Amino acid sequence: MSETQVNPVHPPRTAPTPATSETPDAAALDAADPLAGLRDRFVLDDDTVYLDGNSLGALPAGVPARLADVVAREWGELRIRSWTESGWWTAPERVGDRIAPLVGAAPGQVVVGDSTGVNIFKALVAAVRMAGEGREEILVDGDTFPTDGYLAASVARMTGRELRRVPAAAIADAAGPRTAVALVNHVDYRTGELYDAAAVTDRLHAAGALVVLDLCHSAGALPVRLDDDGVDLAVGCGYKYLNGGPGAPAFLYIRAGHQPRFDSPLPGWNSHADPFAMTEEHVPAPGVARGRVGTPDILSMLALEAALEVWEGVDIAEVRAKSLALTDFFLARVAETLPAGTVTPVTPREHERRGSQVSLRHPAAREVMAELIRRGVIGDFRAPDLLRFGFTPLYTSFADVDRAVRVLAEVLADLPAGSSYGPGA
Ligand SMILES: Cc1ncc(COP(=O)(O)O)c(C=O)c1O
Numbered sequence: 388m389s390e391t392q393v394n395p396v397h398p399p400r401t402a403p404t405p406a407t408s409e410t411p412d413a414a415a416l417d418a419a420d421p422l423a424g425l426r427d428r429f430v431l432d433d434d435t436v437y438l439d440g441n442s443l444g445a446l447p448a449g450v451p452a453r454l455a456d457v458v459a460r461e462w463g464e465l466r467i468r469s470w471t472e473s474g475w476w477t478a479p480e481r482v483g484d485r486i487a488p489l490v491g492a493a494p495g496q497v498v499v500g501d502s503t504g505v506n507i508f509k510a511l512v513a514a515v516r517m518a519g520e521g522r523e524e525i526l527v528d529g530d531t532f533p534t535d536g537y538l539a540a541s542v543a544r545m546t547g548r549e550l551r552r553v554p555a556a557a558i559a560d561a562a563g564p565r566t567a568v569a570l571v572n573h574v575d576y577r578t579g580e581l582y583d584a585a586a587v588t589d590r591l592h593a594a595g596a597l598v599v600l601d602l603c604h605s606a607g608a609l610p611v612r613l614d615d616d617g618v619d620l621a622v623g624c625g626y627k628y629l630n631g632g633p634g635a636p637a638f639l640y641i642r643a644g645h646q647p648r649f650d651s652p653l654p655g656w657n658s659h660a661d662p663f664a665m666t667e668e669h670v671p672a673p674g675v676a677r678g679r680v681g682t683p684d685i686l687s688m689l690a691l692e693a694a695l696e697v698w699e700g701v702d703i704a705e706v707r708a709k710s711l712a713l714t715d716f717f718l719a720r721v722a723e724t725l726p727a728g729t730v731t732p733v734t735p736r737e738h739e740r741r742g743s744q745v746s747l748r749h750p751a752a753r754e755v756m757a758e759l760i761r762r763g764v765i766g767d768f769r770a771p772d773l774l775r776f777g778f779t780p781l782y783t784s785f786a787d788v789d790r791a792v793r794v795l796a797e798v799l800a801d802l803p804a805g806s807s808y809g810p811g812a
């Protein structure tokens with residue numbers, strides 16, 4: 388689609404569509420929303436509807452001043468003294484403990500640093516090592532995010548294991564006496580489907596296998612119960628629903644009971660029991676610090692720490708309730724606003740199977756999303772045909788949802804009739 392084939396006019400920001408008989412009114416829903424005030428904790432503008440917090444969370448208002456202080460005072464004035472005086476050295480565990488309640492972990496089990504991919508690598512290799520001989524196979528969700536699949540394949544080659552790709556829904560039943568570990572998503576990045584972490588973990592454990600849970604699309608979006616669900620190892624992103632900023636460090640959860648046996652494939656001086664001893668032999672640090680590798684990425688890590696302030700006083704159960712209300716409202720408004728069959732929701736309708744995003748299938752999804760973005764509604768496109776909308780309950784309003792659906796309807800109506808990608812094509 389060329390840009391001239393659709394109306395590129397940015398629509399004025401208008402009042403929410405009035406209530407219909409089918410759905411409540413956006414303004415009424417916002418007025419009754421106990422989390423509505425949290426939006427002020429973020430830097431957002433009224434010209435755009437931001438539905439891409441599942442790729443990059445919005446900027447929390449307190450981050451710029453905190454980062455300015457880290458740069459000017461802690462780095463600029465204190466320089467190397469900040470490793471101790473400003474708490475830089477212990478930031479990976481401190482920020483980990485700040486994330487811990489959001490993922491249902493008691494303190495001392497979450498460490499922050501490196502990318503999600505690097506942490507998946509550490510967790511998978513450590514799990515294979517914990518599982519031991521005779522456990523010859525690694526399972527991975529067949530539709531997983533590419534990084535997870537690439538890493539599982541690489542870990543299988545490195546450790547002399549076989550890799551089996553299994554549909555997410557079947558992965559727990561696929562585990563058997565040969566399975567060392569399964570790398571499982573909590574929420575699918577494309578469809579937004581939520582899996583039952585407790586049930587999957589139980590079934591893997593019954594087969595004698597370990598689980599590594601990828602929390603990228605659930606941490607900060609819905610309640611996660613790592614301790615209660617018996618999860619062995621988990622990883623998650625800092626830059627999505629935790630709002631840590633572009634390239635924010637990821638986190639790694641190592642269940643307390645597994646920590647003594649966690650044998651990292653990436654030992655570094657930061658994961659050493661006595662880093663400044665500078666010994667030839669690597670002696671792993673006790674506790675979750677053995678998940679570290681090298682010098683922490685302090686600027687990004689302290690931005691993430693400041694971003695986590697927005698959770699002060701926030702109940703994750705209320706976040707979940709609002710997330711479901713937002714996605715219900717979006718689905719209802721799509722159903723009543725768009726001509727039947729124009730888009731196909733691929734996100735499960737059942738609350739217990741839905742994360743905090745909604746994905747709609749449309750043959751011209753790439754072009755439609757490009758036009759939505761031009762008109763101020765920011766979601767994203769995932770190949771080959773998905774329009775993906777992420778709902779961050781801390782700052783997304785029902786009026787945002789209402790406007791997004793109205794603009795989507797306008798964009799779809801403006802698609803040139805008879806085009807190869809238009810509705811019904
Ligand atoms: C489910 C999932 N796993 C892994 C990743 C990879 O994260 P990173 O780029 O931080 O390694 C992402 C996002 O990029 C993701 O959505």
Ligand SMILES: Nc1c(O)cccc1C(=O)C[C@H](N)C(=O)O
Nearest residue numbers: 441442443532576577603633634
């Ligand atoms: N990390 C990203 C980036 O730097 C640019 C664009 C997107 C991303 C993402 O995180 C993608 C995301 N994991 C996804 O679910 O597709």
